[in-house]
Amino acid sequence: MTGxxxxxxxxxxxxxxxxxxxxxxxxxxxxxxxxxxPSRCPSCGRSLRWFENVPVLGYLLLGGRCRTCRAAVSPMxxxxxxxxxxxxxxxYWQLGWQPLLGVRLMFVAALxxxxxxxxxxxxxxxxxxxxxxxxxxxxxxxxxPGWRASLIGVAVGGGALWAIGEAYFRIRGEEGxxxxxxxxxxxxxxxxGWQLMLVTLLFASLAGSVFGGGMIxxxxxxxxxxxxxxxxxxxGALIATHVGQRLFSWYLGFY
Numbered sequence: 001m002t003g004x005x006x007x008x009x010x011x012x013x014x015x016x017x018x019x020x021x022x023x024x025x026x027x028x029x030x031x032x033x034x035x036x037x038p039s040r041c042p043s044c045g046r047s048l049r050w051f052e053n054v055p056v057l058g059y060l061l062l063g064g065r066c067r068t069c070r071a072a073v074s075p076m077x078x079x080x081x082x083x084x085x086x087x088x089x090x091x092y093w094q095l096g097w098q099p100l101l102g103v104r105l106m107f108v109a110a111l112x113x114x115x116x117x118x119x120x121x122x123x124x125x126x127x128x129x130x131x132x133x134x135x136x137x138x139x140x141x142x143x144x145p146g147w148r149a150s151l152i153g154v155a156v157g158g159g160a161l162w163a164i165g166e167a168y169f170r171i172r173g174e175e176g177x178x179x180x181x182x183x184x185x186x187x188x189x190x191x192x193g194w195q196l197m198l199v200t201l202l203f204a205s206l207a208g209s210v211f212g213g214g215m216i217x218x219x220x221x222x223x224x225x226x227x228x229x230x231x232x233x234x235x236g237a238l239i240a241t242h243v244g245q246r247l248f249s250w251y252l253g254f255y
Contacts (some may be wrong), residue, residue: 010092011085013105015055018084021113022077028113028128029121043071055081076116084112087238094242103139104241107132107191111234114184118230124180129187136190145193153189153197158182160201181229188237192244196237199244203236204229 023034026042039048046068052058059078066073087108095101110132118124133154140150161182189197208227240247 006092006097007089010088014085014088015081017088017105017109018081018112019053019055021084021109021116022080024113024128025076025080025116025120028125029117029123041066041069041071041073044069055085080112080116084109087112090242100143103143103191106135108238108241110187111237115231115234118180118228118234122178122228124178124184124230126180126183129180129183132187133183133190136187140190140193145196149193149195150190153192153194154186155189156194157189157197157201158186161185181233184230184233188233192237192240195248196240196244199240199248200233200236203239204232207232207235 020034023039027034037047039053040046041048043066046066049067052062052067054061056078059073059075062073064073064075065071088105091104091108092101095104110128114124114128137147137150137154140147145153162179165178165182185197185201188200192200208229211232212227
């Protein structure tokens, strides 16, 4: 397969998976099946025709509105589709055409879904995170980071956030972190190993601090403002897949 055809295949796959992720993002928080019924307009309930489901292009051709009721369709749909294609393409450039690419694409697809769901609903569905832990550990038996690093990543990732949340509860007497974040970081540790899990947590903590501080300065939040930590973890994990190992090695160079 030539480089150009491989790029085209990865982009097409990303657009298709992105379209499916939109279904997951809309239905999972509502407890609905992602298989049945077929895709439909959220406003009038009409089932969509095949050309309306073409990623990005269908949205553009219809002007961002339902063909029947003319209700506005969220621009999040084409953003997720195009974003997934871009993320898939970056992973292909990072890894090349090898078996690990399939595992990594599965992982980043889960991250995209979790990013948007947590941003919109402040929840991280178990149906994504728990199977993700199992799949990540199983894949590590054959691919990097290896099963030892994967199991340590699960234990340290999930354990660290659980300990922080438990300490906050003991001190303040109120929940400061959801178990969804704990399970998500365990999933990240399963796929990336403990080293890149720590890099992910660093990126997420920095991003959360900047975002939270900005919200307080703009008087749009308080010290108790519920930050979408899962969204920050997803972004941090995506960054870690590209620069995490170099950053970790650079840090170890000081010792």
